[in-house]
Amino acid sequence: MNKYEAISAEMRHRIKEKHYNPDQPIPDEKSLAKEFECSRMTMKRALDILVMEGLLYRKRGHGTFIVQSAIRDSRVNVVSNEVLGLSRLITDKTITSKVVTFEVQFPTEEVAVHLAIDTKTPVYYLVRLRLVEGEPYVLEKTYMPTNMIPGLNDEILHSSIYEYILKELELTIAGSHRKIRACKSDELDQEHLECKHDDPILEVEHVGFLNNGVPFEYSFSRHRYDKFEVTTVNVRN
Amino acid sequence: MNKYEAISAEMRHRIKEKHYNPDQPIPDEKSLAKEFECSRMTMKRALDILVMEGLLYRKRGHGTFIVQSAIRDSRVNVVSNEVLGLSRLITDKTITSKVVTFEVQFPTEEVAVHLAIDTKTPVYYLVRLRLVEGEPYVLEKTYMPTNMIPGLNDEILHSSIYEYILKELELTIAGSHRKIRACKSDELDQEHLECKHDDPILEVEHVGFLNNGVPFEYSFSRHRYDKFEVTTVNVRN
DNA sequence: TAATTATAGATGTCTAGACATTTATTAAAG
């Protein structure tokens, strides 16, 4: 772990454990840099992360402060600035998967474009229903080039594909693009998500990239509207 | 404008205008730093911005590359990592506003908590319908403490509140938190957005902060599901 | 007393360079 990440983690812990008085600025960058035995640049970079997370804010010429609501509010918050899969986002509840469809096919033009392949490169087409504590939660339709993710099998599909990609294939995920929209439910949604035909759906279109810039996953997650929301935190510098 | 912002803007321009061969890495950081007469750190910071925007990606030990799809796709893309109001996001179309409600009231507990005030501090309650090229687009319900945004009048409501805050009050907006969800339409939506009663709504709950960390705006934007989507770009470092 | 002006202290930007880590290529060894 890098120095700035380690310092960031320690500071996050201190703030959440109310080590610092929430009404006062936290110690200035120079003092903290001295305490952590690093340069001020590195200290700033560590604090940058916490500012991004919405835990701190800065007043130029004055100091760095704790965002009160961030420590008051202890709800689980799924921040969209996350690249991980569902089973990493929710760790305190039981997540199960039901594989609805698992086949290999040639991609449509749309899918091929998003995966930066041609329509002759076969892809996995995968539909999974994810359940949290046995309750249907989200229906995921995923397209992945077969040559990039070899050895996908039934057992993996029932747990976490992301774990498999990271640990077994040792690929690193570089980032993702998401589009979030509301839409009407179709028959597949109604059947698996157990929703009524006039229930809306929160759809997240998602392209995942490896750190070589190549897209490896194109998916549509269709969420029950009463069980999911996306949070984004935006900070100007 | 800061040096890294200026360099970033120039590089963005070059990339979009295909100044660099898309199949090759762009020049290395050291060379670019020399060309722009800055340090490598500043050059890196400038490129960081473009990586965040999804325009570039990096391969450690190899180079920095252009994301092909980013220059191919010329669609207007509303990235959620934006703090600005609607009238700054869409500049090539005519945006009009219809003020549905404009009154001063005492906030509910929920509104007070989000604005970090007590329930005895009066707030503006404002409902505006925003139309793009005359078509109803989004219904915005906004709460703002009256003491923070003095002098709000009918004329401002018909144009852009953000313009007023930035230019007249000379406040700087530091950031925002958003929650995005799907929900059913209510009668107010149906009346103003001209949608059917089973049309879903994309709701964005939004808290805007000034750079002193104080929230100044708490709003709910209810979008027609067929006219709006939110994009987020996430990059691991 | 009120308004203005210095001043201290905090964050923001920028530099020049050292060293670490990763990757592709080249050279050497088998």
Added chain:
DNA sequence: CTTTAATAAATGTCTAGACATCTATAATTA
């Protein structure tokens, strides 16, 4: 010819410090 090892080149991290900019406070002046 294939495998392994060295090398060059690129990005990533980190430093120590200079200077810029902003804020609140204190000192000064009208």
